Amino acid sequence: LTDLIPLEWQGSQLRLLDQTMLPRQEVYLEITDYRQIVSAIRRLAVRGAPAIGIAAAYGVVLGALSIHTSNKKDLVKELQPVFTALASSRPTARNLFWALEQMQQVVEKGKTAGEIKNNLVSEALIIHAAQLSSDHSLSRAGATLIQVGDAVLTHCNAGALATGGYGTALGVIKQAFQDGKKIRVFATETRPLLQGARITAYELKTAGVPFTLITDSMAGAFMKQGKIQAVVVGADRIAANGDTANKIGTYSLAVLAREHHIPFYIAAPKSTFDFSIASGDEIIIEERPPQEVTCLQGVFVAPEGIEAANPAFDVTPHEYIKAIITELGIIREPFEEGIRNLRQGK
Amino acid sequence: LTDLIPLEWQGSQLRLLDQTMLPRQEVYLEITDYRQIVSAIRRLAVRGAPAIGIAAAYGVVLGALSIHTSNKKDLVKELQPVFTALASSRPTARNLFWALEQMQQVVEKGKTAGEIKNNLVSEALIIHAAQLSSDHSLSRAGATLIQVGDAVLTHCNAGALATGGYGTALGVIKQAFQDGKKIRVFATETRPLLQGARITAYELKTAGVPFTLITDSMAGAFMKQGKIQAVVVGADRIAANGDTANKIGTYSLAVLAREHHIPFYIAAPKSTFDFSIASGDEIIIEERPPQEVTCLQGVFVAPEGIEAANPAFDVTPHEYIKAIITELGIIREPFEEGIRNLRQGK
Numbered sequence: 001l002t003d004l005i006p007l008e009w010q011g012s013q014l015r016l017l018d019q020t021m022l023p024r025q026e027v028y029l030e031i032t033d034y035r036q037i038v039s040a041i042r043r044l045a046v047r048g049a050p051a052i053g054i055a056a057a058y059g060v061v062l063g064a065l066s067i068h069t070s071n072k073k074d075l076v077k078e079l080q081p082v083f084t085a086l087a088s089s090r091p092t093a094r095n096l097f098w099a100l101e102q103m104q105q106v107v108e109k110g111k112t113a114g115e116i117k118n119n120l121v122s123e124a125l126i127i128h129a130a131q132l133s134s135d136h137s138l139s140r141a142g143a144t145l146i147q148v149g150d151a152v153l154t155h156c157n158a159g160a161l162a163t164g165g166y167g168t169a170l171g172v173i174k175q176a177f178q179d180g181k182k183i184r185v186f187a188t189e190t191r192p193l194l195q196g197a198r199i200t201a202y203e204l205k206t207a208g209v210p211f212t213l214i215t216d217s218m219a220g221a222f223m224k225q226g227k228i229q230a231v232v233v234g235a236d237r238i239a240a241n242g243d244t245a246n247k248i249g250t251y252s253l254a255v256l257a258r259e260h261h262i263p264f265y266i267a268a269p270k271s272t273f274d275f276s277i278a279s280g281d282e283i284i285i286e287e288r289p290p291q292e293v294t295c296l297q298g299v300f301v302a303p304e305g306i307e308a309a310n311p312a313f314d315v316t317p318h319e320y321i322k323a324i325i326t327e328l329g330i331i332r333e334p335f336e337e338g339i340r341n342l343r344q345g346k
Numbered sequence: 347l348t349d350l351i352p353l354e355w356q357g358s359q360l361r362l363l364d365q366t367m368l369p370r371q372e373v374y375l376e377i378t379d380y381r382q383i384v385s386a387i388r389r390l391a392v393r394g395a396p397a398i399g400i401a402a403a404y405g406v407v408l409g410a411l412s413i414h415t416s417n418k419k420d421l422v423k424e425l426q427p428v429f430t431a432l433a434s435s436r437p438t439a440r441n442l443f444w445a446l447e448q449m450q451q452v453v454e455k456g457k458t459a460g461e462i463k464n465n466l467v468s469e470a471l472i473i474h475a476a477q478l479s480s481d482h483s484l485s486r487a488g489a490t491l492i493q494v495g496d497a498v499l500t501h502c503n504a505g506a507l508a509t510g511g512y513g514t515a516l517g518v519i520k521q522a523f524q525d526g527k528k529i530r531v532f533a534t535e536t537r538p539l540l541q542g543a544r545i546t547a548y549e550l551k552t553a554g555v556p557f558t559l560i561t562d563s564m565a566g567a568f569m570k571q572g573k574i575q576a577v578v579v580g581a582d583r584i585a586a587n588g589d590t591a592n593k594i595g596t597y598s599l600a601v602l603a604r605e606h607h608i609p610f611y612i613a614a615p616k617s618t619f620d621f622s623i624a625s626g627d628e629i630i631i632e633e634r635p636p637q638e639v640t641c642l643q644g645v646f647v648a649p650e651g652i653e654a655a656n657p658a659f660d661v662t663p664h665e666y667i668k669a670i671i672t673e674l675g676i677i678r679e680p681f682e683e684g685i686r687n688l689r690q691g692k
Contacts, residue, residue, distance in 0.1 A: 023649045189639065189648075191537060191561040197640065197648040205649050213654040215537040215639060216563040217595025221660035224597060249563025251570060252602055259601050293535065293561060294543070299643040302535075302543040303369045303551050308559040314567035 003206055006046060007054055007164045009125060012065065014058045018045045019161060023202045034063035034082050041089040041096070044193065048162020049236045049272055050131050053095030056086045057124035060103040064117050075113040091284045092245055092313050094237035098271040099127055132165035134269045134327035142172030142232065142267050142325035143179055150229040152176070153186040153219060156247035157199040158234025158267065168267040169232040170203060172325060177209045185211035186228060188219060190247060192292040192310065216249050223260040231257045232325075235268035242318030242335030243280025244268075248311055254320035263322040270326055275343045280315035288312050349552060352392060353400055353510045355471060358411065360404045364391045365507060369548045380409035380428050387435035387442070390539065394508020395582045395618055396477050399441030402432045403470035406449040410466050421459040437630045438591055438659050440583035444617040445473055478511035480615045480673035488518030488578065488613050488671035489525055496575040498522070499532040499565060502593035503545040504580025504613065514613040515578040516549060518671060523555045531557035532574060534565060536593060538638040538656065562595050569606040577603045578671075581614035588664030588681030589626025590614075594657055600666035609668040616672055621689045626661035634658050 004026065008015040018027040020043065029045065031037060037059035040046050046055045063082030069075050087100055106123045110116030146152060152173055159170030167174060176183050185204055190196035197213055204211045214222065222228050231253055237245040244250075244266050257264040277283065290308035294300060302308065324331040324338075328345075331338035350372065354361040364373040366389065375391065377383060383405035386392050392401045409428030415421050433446055452469045456462030492498060498519055505516030513520060522529050531550055536542035543559055550557045560568065568574050577599055583591040590596075590612050603610040623629065636654035640646060648654065670677040670684075674691075677684035 024646070188563075189537070191535070191563055194647050201648045201652050205652060211653070213636075213639060213648055213652055215594070216561070217534075217537055217598060218655060218657065218660075220598030220601055221594060221657060222655075224660075248561070248567060252563060252566030252598060255566055255602055255605050256598055259605070290559075293559060296642050297645040297647065299645070300370070301540050301643065302547045302559055306547050306551060306559055307557070309564060309568075311564065311567060314564075314570075 004161060006051055006161045007058070007128065009058060009128070014062065016040055016046055016055070017161070019047060019199060020045055022198050032062060033066070034059040034086065037062065038085050038089045047195070048157060049093035049095040049234065050163040050165070050168070050269060051161070052090065052093045053099035053271060054128045054131060054164045056089070056096050057099045057103055057127045059086045060100065061120050061124045064120050070113050072110070072113045072116065075116060076107055079107060090286055092236045092286045094274045095271045102127060128164055131163050131269065135163050135166035135168060135171045137327035138168060138267055138269065138325050139166060139171030139175035141330055142265065143175035145263070145265060145323065145325070145330070146172065146176035146181055146183060146230060148181045150181070150183050151186060151227055152183055153188070153228045153231045153253070154200065155188045155196065155233045155250055155253055156190040157195040157203070159200060159203040161199050161203065162234060167203070168234045168269065170200060172232050172267050174207050174209060177207065183209070185209055186219070186222060187211050187213050188216045188249065189213060190249065191216055195247070219253055220256045223256055223262060228262055230263050230265065232265045232267055235266050235272050236313055237283050238266065238268060238273045238324065239277045239280050239283065240275055240336060240339055241279050242321055242324060242339060244316045244318070244321065245280060245283045245285065245313045246316065248314050251314040251316045254316040258320050264320055265323050265325055266321055267325040270328060270342055273339060273342065275339070280317060283315055285314070286312040350507060352397055352507045353404070353474065355404060355474070360408065362386055362392055362401070363507070365393060365545060366391055368544050378408060379412070380405040380432065383408065384431050384435045393541070394503065395439035395441040395580070396509035396511070396514070396615060397507070398436065398439045399445035399617060400474045400477060400510045402435070402442050403445045403449055403473045405432045406446065407466050407470045410463050416459050418456070418459045418462065421462060422453055425453060436632055438582045438632045440620045441617045448473060474510055477509050477615065481509050481512035481514060481517045483673035484514060484613055484615065484671050485512060485517035485521035487676055488611065489521035491609070491611060491669065491671070491676070492518065492522035492527055492529060492576060494527045496527070496529050497532060497573055498529055499534070499574045499577045499599070500546065501534045501542065501579045501596055501599055502536045503541040503549070505546060505549040507545050507549065508580060513549070514580045514615065516546060518578050518613050520553050520555060523553065529555070531555055532565070532568060533557050533559050534562045534595065535559060536595065537562055541593070565599055566602045569602055569608060574608055576609050576611065578611045578613055581612050581618050582659055583629050584612070584614060584619045584670065585623045585626050585629065586621055586682060586685055587625050588667055588670060588685060590662045590664070590667065591626060591629045591631065591659045592662065594660050597660040597662045600662040604666050610666055611669050611671055612667055613671040616674060616688055619685060619688065621685070626663060629661055631660070632658040
């Protein structure tokens with residue numbers, strides 16, 4: 001078992017691990033067209049809010065490199081459908097839009113077509129590298145919240161494969177383990193797409209962290225038995241008041257954690273915060289195809305023709321959150337103030 | 347789509363629907379040996395507490411019919427390993443032990459070997475028929491708790507296939523629907539073995555009740571959105587204080603229901619009550635093979651060699667339960683008193 005690299009820029013193409021095939025197959029895509037990035041994001045070949053942002057940044061690069069003009073105006077104009085297509089790939093992860101905004105600023109600031117193209121490549125590489133650095137910073141900050149011997153529950157996958165770096169929630173867990181805290185982990189399988197069973201289990205096994213895989217429905221029972229001391233999850237979008245969108249099932253875990261007096265932590269970089277929205281009510285929740293629920297690994301598990309719901313995320317109100325762990329420090333109540341300071345770089 | 351018959355006594359053998367193959371295949375087993383009943387219960391070919399009880403009763407019949415003696419003492423002695431094997435098939439469902447106790451009393455009361463055999467057959471048929479009658483009684487009682495237009499959430503399968511009759515929790519739902527209450531249902535898929543997706547979805551589709559299949563992790567989000575007005579589930583064992591063991595995930599749903607001020611109901615016949623235990627702390631929770639979590643429909647979804655937990659049930663403390671619906675009426679707080687009256691037939 002080795003660490004997998006979800007995204008790698010190779011000069012003129014992006015090497016992308018197809019995460020839908022894990023853990024059974026390790027398939028890499030050689031991507032040269034931004035439309036393949038749109039498709040890869042949409043079908044979750046690359047997933048996890050920070051990794052989606054990085055992929056989108058490389059998507060802009062691929063789009064720019066395919067535009068053969070030395071005229072700045074033409075380049076800017078022809079880049080617009082690239083931005084539009086990438087922005088339409090998935091609606092909820094804030095990092096996607098944040099990365100596109102960073103890339104848009106590079107376009108606006110550039111003086112020539114050549115400069116813009118060069119700077120877009122640099123910016124994508126910076127976004128990617130900065131994520132690794134921020135993962136490590138927030139993991140070190142978050143690890144201080146984990147006590148020796150704790151059993152920590154995490155949901156979905158917020159590890160290296162979700163960030164292109166070290167991980168957010170799983171980064172905190174790996175850091176605490178490397179600090180010698182003798183922790184263990186409960187990993188929820190995370191239906192419908194089983195990112196916990198398929199990806200988090202892989203990452204924890206690779207890192208040597210002891211863990212138990214559970215179904216999403218078991219979390220409450222283990223909390224009641226006193227077997228879980230902390231919950232740490234990632235985030236797809238955090239509102240100005242701390243309300244947090246994350247993988248469907250997160251809200252249930254937050255309610256259960258509060259019922260059992262277990263601290264519930266969010267771990268996410270600044271790029272996941274949406275400072276423009278006052279609360280989680282404004283977060284758009286992606287509804288995905290019902291077949292992801294009714295059909296498992298190619299096998300239909302429910303009768304044909306039935307209705308199934310498939311919201312990919314839910315919103316956890318900030319009242320249920322003990323702290324939000326970022327690369328710039330730990331934010332606690334009152335969240336509005338802490339998030340305002342984060343925005344202003346204080 | 348037609349109603350499926352999970353158990354049918356055919357004079358000298360039991361015709362048993364293999365529920366592990368649903369909904370893709372409708373396979374019936376012709377069972378002539380009590381050891382096949384033990385195996386069918388253990389691997390969930392027959393499941394649901396009341397149906398397990400009925401299957402066990404027929405198991406005693408098959409055991410008795412295979413003992414060729416006209417000597418009462420010999421019959422009683424040779425029946426003991428039959429009872430022991432059936433009692434060891436699964437630990438949690440109270441109805442299994444209740445049915446075996448009913449059958450044991452028939453053995454003790456019988457005057458001759460021939461009489462005992464005849465009476466065992468009658469008793470098994472009575473247990474089976476009485477379940478249908480009790481399902482209808484409790485369904486009518488429970489339907490009064492459902493309001494016009496309610497969306498009702500249920501977990502796992504507590505329908506006709508779980509009772510050999512009409513159903514408990516799903517009986518309440520079907521009755522409310524037939525009463526013209528224009529209800530709709532949220533059915534949780536119920537990992538790991540997907541009884542909700544495979545069996546409840548089938549039963550609701552057959553009954554024509556509108557429903558939406560959801561993953562277990564979605565229940566909290568839909569409750570928060572105000573989309574669910576009641577939760578009704580079955581039970582595997584109910585303690586004298588009302589604490590209830592039911593399919594893993596039930597406890598989480600109960601906590602979530604209380605958080606959202608949604609009434610949480612248990613529907614179960616008297617034979618599910620264990621009057622001998624003071625609280626749910628004394629209920630033995632079956633731990634099933636981890637492969638049920640890591641391997642879905644024959645496909646391994648997690649890395650090899652990892653640890654997975656698989657408790658089949660959890661216990662919901664009575665504080666979370668609004669009412670317990672039985673064939674003899676609706677029990678509310680204080681549960682101890684209501685359950686004492688139920689025991690005494692008041």
